[in-house]
Amino acid sequence: RIMRPDDANVAGNVHGGTILKMIEEAGAIISTRHCNSEAGEPCVAALARVERTDFLSPVCIGEVANVSAEITYTSRHSVEVQVNVMSENILTGAKKVTNKATLWYVPLSLKNVNKVLEVPPIQYARKEQEDEGKKRYEEQKLDRLETKQRNGDMIFPIINPEPHTVGYSQSSLIHLVGPSDCTLLGFVHGGVTMKLMDEVAGIVAARHCKTNIVTASVDAINFHEKIKKGSVITISGRMTFTSNKSMEIEVFVDADPFVDEPRERYRAVSAFFTYVSLSKDGKPLPVPQLLTETEDEKRRFEEGKGRYLQTKAKRQAQMQQAAQQ
Secondary structure (H helix, E strand, O other), X not given: XXXXXXXXXXXXXXXXXXXXXXHHXXXXXXXXXXXXXXXXXXXXXXXXXXXXXXXXOOOEOOOEEEEEEEEEXXXXXXXXXXXXXXXXXXXXXXXXXXXEEEEEEEEEEOOOOOOEOOOOOOOOOOHHHHHHHHHHHHHHHHHHHHHHHOXXXXXXOOOOOOOOEHHHHOEEEEEEOOHHHEOOOOEEOHHHHHHHHHHHHHHHHHHHHOOEEEEEEEOOXXXXXXXXXXXXXXXXXXXXXXXXXXXXXXXXXXXXXOXXXXXXXXXXXXXXXXEEEEOOOOOEOOOOXXXXXXXXXXXXXXXXXXXXXXXXXXXXXXXXXXXXX
């Protein structure tokens, strides 16, 4: 679809959350189709996880985003979907790949939202494809468990924070989940949640830099639990790490269940977003150094630095491998 002004920021760059929402919609369509391809109980595919997603190039107002999806692996209860996004300048015909993403879905019964159904298997062209897919499945399963175990933090307001501190830029958004946010089963679309998360992360980045900012990448997004229609969700974001030209922002979503449910607030989604600061000409700008004050902030900074260096090393290895080929 064509990108319009309400899809973009003040500089004309399309929000990363808008692209993430389109990616998730494509993944939900193809995985739901596949899970209903054989006779059996009807179901809807629910998003469980999004692997690291890099924003290779910004999309601008007036360009057309083409989203394509393909199922690349199925386990007994989950589907792996690979999604590519290409932007097209319809005035010049120029095209470029802007995003590549991997998403995991699970099929939930239309009759019972808590029942996970079995996934019809796919046919692989080579045995190696199935083996590689199984390896990815086991890795993401382990990472989801580790991430859920460390989700206990909360963000609280800070009075008169100093510029460039964690408290200065941290932000929260409260949203009442309505019918338009939800699937046929009455729980929130993953794409809706990701769009709100990107919005909060963008506010944190803009507050820290006071410049135009764009999403550079999103670390794995883990959907720990479903969010039902009528819930009130709080999307919170805080700066965890800055390099010379990038910012890492931790974002998590907490849900307060519907009024007639006895359950307490719970952590539903968590992720790390990376942003870069841009000049009016679209050139990268230096990022102000994050000032850490507490021991927890210093610990999170070091953890973020470790993720940054790991990603940087992996990217350099991929570039060297590509050069050798």
